[in-house]
Amino acid sequence: MLDGFVPWPPELAERYRSAGYWKGVALGQLVAESARRHPDKIAAVDATRRVTYTQLLDEADRIAAGLAGLGVGSGDRVMLHLPNVIEFLTTMVGLFRLGAVPVMALPGHRRDEITQLAIASGAVGYVGPDRFQGFDFRVLAREVQTDAPHLKHVVIVGDAAEFTALADLAKSEIRDLPPVDAADVALLLLSGGTTGVPKLIPRTHDDYAYNMFACAEVVEFAEDSVYLAANPVPHNAALGCPGALGALVVGGKAVLAGNPSPELVFPLITNEGVTHTALVPALALLWAETAHTSPVDMTGMVIQVGSSKFSATAVDRVRTSLGCRLMNVYGIGEGLITSTRLSDPIELVYTCEGRPICPEDEIRVVDAEGNDVPTGVTGELLTRGPYTIRGYFAAPEVNRRSFTADGFYRSGDLARLTDDGNLVIEGRLKDIIHHLGEKVSAEEVESHVLTHSQIRDTAVVGVPDEQRDERLCVFVVQAADTGAPPTLRAIREHIRGRGLASYKLPDELIVVPDLPRTPVGKVDKNALRARLTQPQGS
Known part of the structure; x- marks a missing residue:
């Protein structure tokens, strides 16, 4: 078990396993099972290439072997600082297969954030592009290594300069990989915290697999579905709700867009047969506006909308212009996801954030003293369940403030519950x-x-x-x-x-x-x- 990880109490863990939420299969193994079912099917597409499941898994296993050759092993943290490219997926899956832990840095992060992440996570490795959007990530890597000397290995996609080229790792001879315990930490997501110091969210193979399967079921994503990662794929929504990784786990196709602009994604939607994506309201409205001059057929396409309020006016504009099916979603990297359902009346999409995706999601709404408030009354949202963490990584002081003694996560969000069990987010206690x-x-x-x-x-x-x-x-x-x-x-x-x-x-x-x-x-x-x-x- 990774030092700094707060596990679920044994009795709860056993309950979640017995109920079938946790299946005991590591994420890398789940992708390998998809590859066995669909060896020649296209698994992922980006701006420059397309790979089948066989090709994706082969590249991932060679990267795992190459990283092992550098000395990266089970439990080691490696910062993954790549844009929406296939190498993000193959490196991530390779780390899963090795039992190492990717730290999901965002492409927009720079020296300050990456240095803090390196120190907070204790990362031994960093994987980034040579250049992206005019920025040289090799310069950043040199600066971060100065402040975080434990960061031994820098791997670069493209011109690696003095560092290790990912392309060279991808030529490594495949070796036997160590067994990976599904109860162990699979990845570290980033929390939108109230300070500049990053809070790292440890998601296990078991809980994150359930997160993806449950989301896929709610949005009706299956093996014949195509997920568009329009936003940066290290985000929880674009990664695992069901996201690009969820697409691979289910056996569908992941399409990675370099940016969410309509000029780029509209042709992808048409050419790749996209069936699902996730957007923030402002982006959904931009797509709707652009569709008037650049028509695109999104009939039947499912768009999950979240992160901020989606007004009735906005819902109407998006549905009318795009012809899509809309779902309102509330989700936190720490775990809990609620969503309207595709069978719900459209009024629910702009009046609430829906219902929990798991029967075992426990929700409380409390006042300033921690007392539960009646249905319909606004208070702070607290939650726990089979995919909601019990503590941030290596952060005991933060955990004392962020979790109750009995394991409920204090979201910092103001919410109320309706009589029919839907969640309505009213605002934030946190200054985000x-x-x-x-x-x-x-x-x-x-x-x-x-x-x-x-x-x-x-x-x-x-x-x-x-x-x-x-x-x-x-x-x-x-x-x-x-x-x-x-x-x-x-x-x-x-x-x-x-x-x-x-x-x-x-x-x-x-x-x-x-x-x-x-x-x-x-x-x-x-x-x-x-x-x-x-x-x-x-």
């Missing part, structure tokens, strides 16, 4: 902003903005924005005697230079003489949001 399809910690951005020499104080808030999910707005109090106030461009360049991901850069700057405070002295972010949302001239 949904921006450009990502979760951004306001505190993290604030910490970087405060390093600017002209800024004395700052607060970052999000306000609803149809194009961005939420607009990321930064209020700043200028330091005395520093001349003209800083511009938005200057602040963006400053924090970008500190290695922050581009999706965390603010959209709007407001210079204020001081920040409003609550009676206990905390920044009153509700007052700041009200200032941004009130009508002009009021």
Whole structure:
């Protein structure tokens, strides 16, 4: 068992196994079983190549052998920092087959985030591209190795420079692979936490396999289905809900899009026969708008929509323009997934986030004292179940705050339950902003903005924005005697230079003489949001 992993209590683990939720089969083995059933079927497609199940598994096993030759073994963590390319899938499956643990870094992460991830996970390896979207990831790898000397192995897709080329590992002789216990940690997802320090979510082979199979059943994804990963595949939704990995486990086809722009994905939908995908509301609306001038047939296609509220107006626009079937989803990397069903009346899609996907999902809605509130009353959402973690990886202090004594995860989300058992998400206790399809910690951005020499104080808030999910707005109090106030461009360049991901850069700057405070002295972010949302001239 991986040090730093918090397991389920033995009696619960046995219950989940007896009920058939946990099948005792590791993820790499599940992909191998799909390859045995469908050896010549196309398993995955990206911008440059198509691979059958036999080819995908062969490449994965050779990469596993090559990594083993470098000294990577069972339980070792390896950061997977690749965009939506087939090498992401083959490397991930190779790590599963080896018993090593991929750490799901996002393509937009830069030096600051990757260094923190390397240290927090204790990663011994890093896999990234040579260049992507004009950025040289080899430079990043050199910088991270300076701050995380335990990061011994750097593997690069493309021109590896002084590092190891993934293409060379993929030529390794296949060797016998070690047995992998399905109860062990399979991967580390990233949590959209309330601070800049990453919280790592340990998902086991057993629980994540159930996560994928249950999601596939709810969305009616089968062996003849095709999943489009429009968003970065390291995200939980695009990876395992059912996602690209779920497609491989079920025996369907995974299509990896380089980005979610309609210009790129519309031809993929048509040419590859896409049947399922997941989008945030802002992206679904962009697709709907583009479809008026670039028609695409999505009749019958299932689109899962999540991460922020999906209004009745938005639902109507998307259905009318795209002709698709919509499902409203609430999901957290820590586990719990709720979803409307395809048989539900459309009104449920824009009024609630649906019902849990598992009969054993336990949900509580509690007040500030931890007492359960009546149905229909808003409180904090707590949950536990066969695919909801019992603790973050190697984070005992965080776990004491984030989990109850009896193992319920404190989501930080405000929710209420309806009489018919549907979940309605009302907001967040955590200071997280949904921006450009990502979760951004306001505190993290604030910490970087405060390093600017002209800024004395700052607060970052999000306000609803149809194009961005939420607009990321930064209020700043200028330091005395520093001349003209800083511009938005200057602040963006400053924090970008500190290695922050581009999706965390603010959209709007407001210079204020001081920040409003609550009676206990905390920044009153509700007052700041009200200032941004009130009508002009009021």
